[in-house]
Structures are given as C-alpha cells and as structure tokens.
C-alpha cells in the first residue's frame with residue numbers, strides 16, 4: 001500500500017428535500033448567483049422551482065445561464081463567464097448532471113482569470129482561484145459534485161480535455177435521489193457505466209496490487225452500482241435503489257477509491273473522450289464500448305489476475321473471460337452500446353479516433369502510442 005493524502009472538502013447534503021438547505025448554505029457565500037443549468041430537465045422535475053424559490057427566500061438574486069449541452073462546449077462556457085462578470089456574480093449555483101456542473105466549474109475559474117479559460121484545459125497552469133460553487137445533482141454518474149475535475153469540449157478543434165484544481169471542489173452539493181426519478185432510461189444506463197468506469201480505471205491500472213482495503217471499497221461500490229441499477233431498471237420508483245446509486249456514483253470518483261494505489265491511469269477515459277469529442281455521443285455510451293475492448297487488451301498484456309479477482313467479488317465469475325462477458329452483459333441489459341457499430345461509428349474511423357485520443361494521452365502524461373490505441377479500438381469492432 002503506497003503513501004497517500006486524502007482530502008475532500010465538499011459538504012454533502014443527502015436525501016429528500018435538501019435543496020432548501022443548499023440555498024441557505026449558498027447565501028453565506030454571496031447574494032448574486034449565476035444559475036447554470038442545461039436543456040430544461042430541471043424545469044420538468046421541479047428542481048428549478050424548488051431551487052429558485054429557496055434562493056429567493058434566502059436573499060440570493062439569480063442570473064440564469066441555461067442551455068449547457070451534454071458534453072459541454074467552450075463557446076457556451078465563455079458566454080457564461082461574460083455573464084457572470086457583467087452581472088457581478090459572487091457565486092455559482094449549478095443544477096443538473098455532470099455537464100452542467102463541469103461547465104459551472106469552468107465558469108467559476110474563468111471568471112477569476114485574466115486570460116482565456118481554455119488555457120486551463122490545454123496545458124497551462126491549473127486554476128488558482130474560482131468563485132464558490134454550489135451544486136444540485138440530478139444525474140448520478142460523473143462524481144463532479146464531489147471532485148475537483150472538469151471536462152470541456154473545444155468544439156472548434158474537437159478536443160475534449162480536462163482540468164483539475166483544489167479550487168474547483170464544490171463548496172456544498174445537494175444530492176436528493178428523488179430528482180433522479182425523471183431520468184430517461186439511457187441516462188440511467190450511461191450513469192451506471194460511467195460510475196463503474198471510474199472505479200475500474202484505478203483498480204486495473206494500480207501501481208500497487210496489494211491494497212486490500214481499496215480493492216474492497218471498489219468491489220463494494222461496483223456491487224452497489226450493479227445491484228441498484230438492476231433494481232431501478234425493474235422499478236424506476238424504487239427510492240432506496242436511486243439513493244444507493246446516487247451515493248455510489250459520488251464515492252466512485254471523490255478520491256476514496258484510489259487511496260494507496262500509488263498512481264493510476266485513466267486510459268479508458270482518454271479513448272472515450274476522443275469518441276465523444278468526434279461523435280458527440282454520451283460519455284457513458286462511449287465507455288461501454290471502450291471498456292470491454294480495453295479489458296481484452298488488459299488480459300492479453302497484463303494477465304488474468306485482476307479480472308479474476310474483480311469478477312469473483314462482483315459478478316461471481318471464475319475466469320477473466322467470464323468477467324469481461326459479465327461486464328458486457330450488464331451494459332447490454334442496462335441498454336448501453338458495446339460495439340462501435342452500435343453507436344453508428346465506422347471501423348475505418350479508428351485511426352482518426354486514436355489520433356484524437358493521443359492528444360489527451362500526452363496531456364495526461366500516459367505512456368501509450370497510437371498503434372496500441374488502434375489495436376484496443378479494433379477489439380470494439
């Protein structure tokens with residue numbers, strides 16, 4: 001087990017009716033908020049009304065920045081920064097999924113930066129200052145509500161890149177499982193795939209394979225994600241399954257699930273970001289295609305040990321091949337694509353996808369070359 005530092009400063013308000021409490025916390029940070037949200041799901045499920053009423057009751061005035069798209073883009077982020085500056089906002093409130101929270105993080109940092117926000121994503125120093133951010137999560141998937149990362153797509157260059165900084169941790173996040181009752185079925189599947197992807201990246205690329213506690217945290221989260229998702233698919237109104245899924249996805253990428261691994265590698269994510277940068281598919285859909293392909297490569301290059309251990313603990317399988325099949329079967333049952341063609345991505349685009357992924361692979365300091373990435377992607381044909 002390697003040395004580590006674990007810090008997570010985000011305060012979590014979890015359960016029914018926590019939006020009012022979030023507004024009270026936000027009011028302590030300022031009186032003028034930029035309210036960031038997406039294409040309108042929060043207006044259909046009551047989150048918008050509850051949040052704006054609670055902010056008003058706590059004396060917080062709101063400027064709206066709506067229309068964040070899934071796979072949030074740089075141009076819309078820049079508009080948000082302009083708006084926050086013009087209105088003199090002193091805090092940001094984000095309500096939605098990972099895309100909304102990520103764009104809100106970029107706006108929070110960009111508003112405090114004397115330069116172009118894309119600098120943070122393209123290799124220049126990470127943000128050192130940001131407006132305080134408060135989030136209402138409505139889609140369990142990315143963990144953005146309790147981590148310090150964010151992902152933005154530069155739509156002009158088709159680069160889907162990330163930045164990370166301690167100043168990007170949300171101050172407070174409200175996780176009310178009832179807000180997820182309106183999720184469309186594909187988003188339930190993609191969220192489950194993404195949360196699983198977050199824990200498998202560390203588990204399978206750890207520099208130290210003797211960290212029993214973290215391995216068991218990963219097994220427990222994976223079992224909870226799979227079991228909760230199966231329950232939600234059977235009965236979308238199952239509150240406890242929604243709650244379990246929501247907390248599992250948050251814990252999957254808040255730093256807990258890699259403690260002691262001594263360094264990990266986000267290779268599935270680097271490849272997926274190329275798919276969603278080029279084809280604008282959902283992040284979880286891209287991961288469901290990449291992960292089985294990468295597992296086959298992992299088995300060929302690293303051997304069966306990790307796949308056997310994970311599969312035995314999570315799926316009750318007894319070989320590496322059965323574990324890969326169990327992942328695929330779960331993704332399919334949930335409704336995610338598992339081959340490139342199932343997302344209408346042609347096999348002859350593999351060199352272009354791999355070349356795009358190499359940008360992020362270099363940025364993240366990973367040691368992979370394009371032929372290897374092409375080989376992995378060919379496993380997804």
Ligand code: NZQ
Pocket residue numbers: 037038039040041042045068069070071072096097098099100102138139140141142143144147149150151179180181182183184187190191194253269283284
């Ligand atoms: O835009 P609205 O109308 O809100 O609709 C959204 C969107 O269409 C909808 N939705 C969200 N909550 C809903 C709902 N619909 C009905 N009821 C609800 N309760 O779902 C759609 C997808 O939302 P999005 O935010 O795009 O999904 P997700 O949470 O999966 O976020 C994906 C983005 O996060 C990035 C991904 O790359 C992608 O850009 N990631 C961020 C990470 C981070 N910051 O740590 C890590 C991840 O690995 C990931 O890269």
Ligand code: ZN
Pocket residue numbers: 142194197198269283
């Ligand atoms: Zn992810």
